[in-house]
Amino acid sequence: MSLSDADVLGAEIDVVVVSGKDLAPKDSSFFGKGTSDPYVKVEVARNSTVLAKLGQTKVVEKSLSPSWGESFKGMLSKQQLQQPGIEVVFLIYDWDFASGDDPMGQVRIPLEQLASGHLLEKSLPVQDVQGCSKASGELKVQASLLLRRIVSLERGGVHPLPGGTIGVALGWDPLPGNVAVDLDNACVALSGRGDVIMKECVYFGQLKNSNGSIRHSGDEREGDENLHGSGDDEMIMVDLNNVPREVFAMFFVAAVATEGETFRSVKSARVRVVDWATGVESFRFCPAELGAHTSMVSVRILRASTGGWVMNVISQADHTARDFGSLIPEIKGLMLDVIPGVKVDQNERVALMRKGGNVRIRDFCPQQGGGAGCDENPLTVDTRAIPQRLCLGLAWDVTGGCNVDLDASVILMDAAGEVIEVVYYGHLKSHTCPGAVVHGGDEREGDEKGDDERVFLQLQLLPPTVCYLGICITSYSGQELDDVKDASCHLFNPLTNMDIVNFKMSKTKELDKKTGVLIGTLYRDQQNPSEWCMQIIVQPGIAREANQIVPWLSHIVKSNPPRPPVAFDGGNLMAV
Structure with a gap:
């Protein structure tokens, strides 16, 4: 895949700072080898210019082989992708209470190494950086780059749907040893302005839309349901003739809800589109073929100007999202071919919290930020804050x-x-x-x-x-x-x-x-x-x-x- 293709809208970059090993000691000790209090800053940079700050890990006190396991996500614009020499930079520091933090080294990954879309997962040697000429050890990281493309009705992969009822089925099997794993099937409904209509969305927590024309078979958390003997575990049925008029588009999202698992480990997962009346299968997707990703937008169903519906094959993956609520900017971006002025706010999301989940309030309260087509990189400004009310x-x-x-x-x-x-x-x-x-x-x-x-x-x-x-x-x-x-x-x-x-x-x-x-x-x-x-x-x-x-x-x-x-x-x- 090319970073400069004409239909590229931008790219999502996902990184995980996993752990360090044998890092440089910065704090001396009277009783032997020194130690450090390391943390990592993650940036996207071109030469010495920082294009985006993705985040910073916690401090691990008194350790030269720290474990973090912290994830960060960001978006790069099309203009940034076209610049040569862009790298993902991991800057390692030793935290000091009384004085400035000391550099411990750096790891740099050229963006071109991630252009294939596959997950890079390896331990990389820590290099010297200004202020640290004796860097040592290695940093274990994961990184992936997913291009966000404009869907085009002229590009192919278009299937007319005159009416009737279709089913979008998600099936999978337990992991080896009969270990249960939870996958989720969802339908995300959008208006003609590109806004998500929550009352028309169908997912594990809302099994039917406002008039029952979109229905979910029910949340299955193990992968052993085998609906109607078909091997399907969750099915979404859509009566196309009765979908409310305010629904202009529907996106179908499959996600791995179980923490620590990806589609690469759930190799049996499959998404298929079937005609409900005849049982004829139109399309089948195997998410495992996309690699170590946690969610996939399989198809888009769009109202046709001449009546009826058309279906576009999307097959776009995401490395970290485990529900459609985390994919709202990406889903809206997939509407730019039919709604050129749709506002894409990279901070927008819908919170669908499972029992036991806990989050920061401000992470779900985007203020006005950069949208699609803006020159300003939305990652350079934190546009989230706790509302006054x-x-x-x-x-x-x-x-x-x-x-x-x-x-x-x-x-x-x-x-x-x-x-x-x-x-x-x-x-x-x-x-x-x-x-x-x-x-x-x-x-x-x-x-x-x-x-x-x-x-x-x-x-x-x-x-x-x-x-x-x-x-x-x-x-x-x-x-x-x-x-x-x-x-x-x-x-x-x-x-x-x-x-x-x-x-x-x-x-x-x-x-x-x-x-x-x-x-x-x-x-x-x-x-x-x-x-x-x-x-x-x-x-x-x-x-x-x-x-x-x-x-x-x-x-x-x-x-x-x-x-x-x-x-x-x-x-x-x-x-x-």
């Missing part, structure tokens, strides 16, 4: 002709897991933290449009004593949460209306016979108290008011405090 929204509908009373509440706790205050329908404003947590008012029927209840949060106004905000939903009227029609909650940025987390309760088996659920916590990062993070807990039980959930949250905080936050690296940020 967040909103917890709770929605539901009248169920079986009966009014339902659900309640959204927020529990404030200190670092020791002791309750400071509970904001709920009977206590609408925090008295200990004025303006920080404000309930919008009690709704007792579920007949409002959009959200029925909202709680507004201003994290900057919370004093240091508040370390946890527990988010909980209760059924005051006693209906089981899974039986309430169209019940869901979401944490979002009210300025952009972008969701950070959303959780659907209707028909969720985990909530059967349950009237209360602790969705998760917002918590302070212990290493950086100005950073707020989110952990999904999803603990259901019998509770009609927030005060009954307080002991659950207190026990969790005291016995199993959240792990350090996961900085966004392009993958594994998902929600059910």
